Amino acid sequence: MAKFPPDAYAQLKAYFSEVAPVSDADFEAIKPRFLPVYFQKNQFLLRQGEICSSIYFVVKGSFRIFHVNQEGIELTRYFAFENKFGTNLTSMIEGTESVENLQAIEPLYVFEVKKAAFFELVETSPQVNKIYRNILQNAYITSQRRIYDLQGMTALDRLKWLLGQYPLILSRIPSRLVASYLGVTPYTLSRLKNGL
Amino acid sequence: MAKFPPDAYAQLKAYFSEVAPVSDADFEAIKPRFLPVYFQKNQFLLRQGEICSSIYFVVKGSFRIFHVNQEGIELTRYFAFENKFGTNLTSMIEGTESVENLQAIEPLYVFEVKKAAFFELVETSPQVNKIYRNILQNAYITSQRRIYDLQGMTALDRLKWLLGQYPLILSRIPSRLVASYLGVTPYTLSRLKNGL
DNA sequence: CCGAAGTTTTGCTCTAGCGCAAGGAATTGA
DNA sequence: TCAATTCCTTGCGCTAGAGCAAAACTTCGG
Numbered sequence: 001m002a003k004f005p006p007d008a009y010a011q012l013k014a015y016f017s018e019v020a021p022v023s024d025a026d027f028e029a030i031k032p033r034f035l036p037v038y039f040q041k042n043q044f045l046l047r048q049g050e051i052c053s054s055i056y057f058v059v060k061g062s063f064r065i066f067h068v069n070q071e072g073i074e075l076t077r078y079f080a081f082e083n084k085f086g087t088n089l090t091s092m093i094e095g096t097e098s099v100e101n102l103q104a105i106e107p108l109y110v111f112e113v114k115k116a117a118f119f120e121l122v123e124t125s126p127q128v129n130k131i132y133r134n135i136l137q138n139a140y141i142t143s144q145r146r147i148y149d150l151q152g153m154t155a156l157d158r159l160k161w162l163l164g165q166y167p168l169i170l171s172r173i174p175s176r177l178v179a180s181y182l183g184v185t186p187y188t189l190s191r192l193k194n195g196l
Numbered sequence: 197m198a199k200f201p202p203d204a205y206a207q208l209k210a211y212f213s214e215v216a217p218v219s220d221a222d223f224e225a226i227k228p229r230f231l232p233v234y235f236q237k238n239q240f241l242l243r244q245g246e247i248c249s250s251i252y253f254v255v256k257g258s259f260r261i262f263h264v265n266q267e268g269i270e271l272t273r274y275f276a277f278e279n280k281f282g283t284n285l286t287s288m289i290e291g292t293e294s295v296e297n298l299q300a301i302e303p304l305y306v307f308e309v310k311k312a313a314f315f316e317l318v319e320t321s322p323q324v325n326k327i328y329r330n331i332l333q334n335a336y337i338t339s340q341r342r343i344y345d346l347q348g349m350t351a352l353d354r355l356k357w358l359l360g361q362y363p364l365i366l367s368r369i370p371s372r373l374v375a376s377y378l379g380v381t382p383y384t385l386s387r388l389k390n391g392l
Numbered sequence: 393c394c395g396a397a398g399t400t401t402t403g404c405t406c407t408a409g410c411g412c413a414a415g416g417a418a419t420t421g422a
Numbered sequence: 423t424c425a426a427t428t429c430c431t432t433g434c435g436c437t438a439g440a441g442c443a444a445a446a447c448t449t450c451g452g
Contacts, residue, residue, distance in 0.1 A: 067344050075347050077340075090337055099344075136332075141286055143339040144273075148263050148295075151271050151379050155439070175400065183347050188439055190401050351409070371430065384409055386431050 004036045004109055008059045012111060015057075015083050019134060020127035030128065033121055034111035039063070045102035045110075052091035052098050054112045055135075058084050061108035064177060067100050076181040077143075079105075079166070079173065085135055105173060155184045156192050163196075200232045200305055204255045208307060211253075211279050215330060216323035226324065229317055230307035235259070241298035241306075248287035248294050250308045254280050257304035260373060263296050272377040273342075275301070275362070275369065281327075285335055301369060351380045352388050359392075 005011070009031060016022045022030070034057065039045060045063060046052050056063070058080050065078040065086060077100075080086035091098035092115055113121070121128040150158050159182060162169060169178060170193070179189040201207070205227060212218045218226070230253065235241060241259060242248050252259070254276050261282060262272040273296075276282035287294035288311055309317070317324040346354050355378060358365060365374060366389070375385040 069344065069348060071348070073348055075344060077343060090333070090340070093333070136336075137286070137289065140332075140336050140339070143336070143343060144286070147273060147339060147342060148265065148271060152265060152267070152269055176398095185440060186400070187402085187441070191439090193401095381410060382430070383411070383432085387409090389431095 004038060005060055008036060008109065008111070009034075011059060011083070012057065016127060016131075020130040022125075022127045026125065026127065030121060030125055033113055033117040035113070037110050037112045039104040039108040039110070041104055041107055043104045043108075045104065046088060046091075046098055046100070048099055048101050049097050050091075051095055052088040053115045055085055055087040055092065055115070055118050056080070056102075057111040057113070058082050058086070059109040059111060061104065061106040061110075062173070063102055063104045063108055063110075065100050065102055066180065074180045075183070076177055077146075079169070079177075079181070081166075085131075089136070089139055105177065150183075155182060155188055156195055158182050158184075159189070159192050159196070200234060201256055204232060204305065204307070205230075207255060207279070208253065212323060212327075216326040218321075218323045222321065222323065226317060226321060229309055229313040231309070233306055233308045235300040235304040235306070237300055237303055239300045239304075241300065242284060242287075242294055242296070244295055244297050245293050246287075247291055248284040249311045251281055251283040251288065251311070251314050252276070252298070253307040253309070254278050254282070255305040255307060257300065257302040257306075258369070259298055259300045259304055259306075260369075261296050261298055262376065270376045271379070272373055273339075275365070275373075275377070277362075281331055285332070301373065346379075351378060351384055352391055354378050354380075355385070355388050355392070 012031075012034060013022070013027055016027065036059075037056075039061075045054075045056060048068065060082060062079060062081045063086065064076050064080070065088065066074050066076040068074055078086060086102065088098045088100050088102065090096065091100075118128075118132075122132045123129070149161060153161065162178070162182065175189055175193075176186050179186045182189065184192070208227075208230060209218070209223055212223065232255075233252075235257075241250075241252060244264065256278060258275060258277045259282065260272050260276070261274040261284065262270050264270055274282060282298065284294045284296045284298065286292065287296075314324075314328075318328045319325070345357060349357065358374070358378065371385055371389075372382050375382045378385065380388070
């Protein structure tokens with residue numbers, strides 16, 4: 001295991017300046033709530049049935065959010081790459097048991113922000129508040145878009161749509177997981193790749 | 197056109213007592229922000245491209261929220277029946293152009309709450325605040341559930357799932373609209389009904 | 393560096409659901 | 423109330439994608 005990226009806080013600050021610029025002094029106050037954590041490939045950040053108590057910011061690597069349905073099929077709904085936040089919002093907000101799993105896909109370096117610390121920051125830091133509004137809206141908009149954009153598309157068009165958003169996804173993420181995101185079998189995805 | 201249901205405010209008060217009980221005095225203060233409005237069957241409450249400036253509470257009748265995709269196919273995502281709130285959240289929150297239409301299915305009696313008045317109530321009334329949290333959470337959870345529950349189900353199972361939620365929907369709503377909700381053609385829905 | 397386990401590809405068959413066409417039923421409006 | 427329109431059903435052929443089996447390729451631990 002390589003050590004935690006030394007410039008990770010600089011990266012976080014750069015993220016803030018994109019979304020909600022923050023002064024050096026304010027950033028120093030926020031910083032200690034962002035805890036560097038490492039997860040191995042395939043390790044779980046959260047398992048279904050547990051209560052989600054943190055939100056994560058990806059410094060390096062990636063994780064996915066997925067659900068296992070009645071038939072035992074995995075359905076992936078989100079890939080979190082560098083500079084993305086990810087958590088199970090419903091479980092974290094309501095304190096209910098998660099129906100989703102969060103799992104590292106690659107060796108993963110994240111900042112973990114504990115629920116209590118996070119909501120405190122939401123109240124005390126206008127910047128974090130803005131970021132939170134962003135997260136909420138994106139969560140909703142993303143899931144809406146997913147329904148509307150994908151409904152009625154062929155599997156090939158869905159794949160193209162995904163590649164439009166993450167051009168490198170097929171070289172970075174196992175096909176099996178991409179298939180579980182697109183809602184097709186790995187067989188079908190393999191064949192689709194020929195038709196690109 | 198029949199006149200607006202005379203006991204509509206009593207109905208609204210009953211709804212509050214289910215979700216967030218409110219004293220008579222407080223209710224009197226809230227009441228004037230709920231404006232009785234009538235829409236004819238098929239009339240639009242909002243068209244795509246417009247900015248959504250109100251939220252609606254159904255007293256009697258129903259409306260649907262739908263989107264028209266690139267191929268010109270209508271995709272319905274929500275049916276609002278009695279005692280349900282409905283609006284285009286994204287457009288209302290962000291003030292952006294709506295990509296969805298709201299349209300009365302039956303003769304429709306609603307309370308309209310203007311955006312400004314609504315957000316003022318959210319700030320000043322703990323009860324309305326709670327109802328708003330409810331709406332936001334439901335919006336997100338519903339769209340999540342829709343992705344997870346329906347993914348991988350056959351069309352017949354999706355129909356049964358819908359009938360589990362709204363047992364009378366097929367007798368109340370035109371089949372064409374139910375089909376556009378389930379993501380199947382009217383042909384297929386018609387055949388599915390035989391297999392129930 | 394090698395064997396085992398997991399992953400991806402490919403051939404083949406099968407089925408759910410599409411979509412046209414045409415007939416029947418139900419709504420609508422003057 | 424009666425035509426006109428819209429909506430629903432049904433027969434039929436067709437295609438996208440599922441799913442099994444087996445081969446080819448990767449990855450990983452020791």
